Amino acid sequence: MASNSDNGDNMFNGIRSIMIFAEDPEKSARWWAGVLETDVHLDINGNAVYAWLEVAGVEFGFHMLDEKNNPRGGSPVPYWAVEDVGDVRQRLLDAGCTHHRGPLDVGDGTGRRIAQLTDPFGNVIGIDGF
Numbered sequence: 001m002a003s004n005s006d007n008g009d010n011m012f013n014g015i016r017s018i019m020i021f022a023e024d025p026e027k028s029a030r031w032w033a034g035v036l037e038t039d040v041h042l043d044i045n046g047n048a049v050y051a052w053l054e055v056a057g058v059e060f061g062f063h064m065l066d067e068k069n070n071p072r073g074g075s076p077v078p079y080w081a082v083e084d085v086g087d088v089r090q091r092l093l094d095a096g097c098t099h100h101r102g103p104l105d106v107g108d109g110t111g112r113r114i115a116q117l118t119d120p121f122g123n124v125i126g127i128d129g130f
Contacts (some may be wrong), residue, residue, distance in 0.1 A: 011082060011083070011087075011088055011091070012080050012081075012082060012088075013080070013081040013082065013083075014080070014081050015058060015078050015079065015080060015081070016058065016059060016079050016080070016081035016128045017052075017058060017059035017060070017061055017078075017079040017126075017128060018058060018059070018060055018061065018076050018077070018078055018079070019061045019062070019063050019076060019077045019079070019126070020060075020061065020062050020063070020076045021062075021063050021064070021065040021076075022062045022063070022064070022065055023065050025049045025050060025051045025062035025063060025064055026040070026042060026049050026051045026062070028051070028062045029042075029051030029052065029053060029061075029062045030051075032053060032060065032062075033053055036053060036055055036060075038053050038054065038055065039053070039054075040052075040053060041053070041054075048064055049064060050062070050063055050064075077116060077124050077125065077126045078125055078126065079114065079125075079126035079127065079128040080125070080126070080127050080128065081128055081129060082127045082128065082129040083129055083130065084129060084130065085102075085103050085113045085114070085115055085127055085128070085129045085130065086103065088127050088129070089103065089115050089117065089127060092117050092125075092127070093117065096119075096120045097117040097118060097119050097120070097125075098117065098118045099117060099118075100116040100117050100118045100124050101115065101116040102114055102115035102116055103115040110130075111130050112128070112129065112130060113128075113129065113130060114126055114127065114128045115127050
């Protein structure tokens with residue numbers, strides 16, 4: 001199988017973040033931070049909490065669990081770092097993925113956006129870029 005670098009198509013650049021859905025994101029993140037000996041970062045918006053760690057250049061995040069955002073038993077959501085969320089989202093839709101969520105502005109003032117799609121096997125994947 002040819003690599004993307006063989007054909008000049010470097011649309012996917014690597015995994016940027018892994019998101020785990022948890023009943024208590026901060027508690028989960030603090031446990032992992034202890035195991036991995038790193039710091040916890042928090043985004044708190046009212047009752048919504050997103051907690052994350054930086055691990056080897058990857059954001060290891062914990063999001064509030066609910067029926068909309070991957071109910072209990074759902075898998076972690078890997079986010080591929082991409083240059084253009086719109087272009088990659090359309091390419092994945094054309095390849096057989098279905099819309100799950102987004103695109104959404106992450107709200108950090110940079111214009112960074114995320115989207116989630118469901119692959120043909122039922123796995124939710126994310127793309128993260130501009």
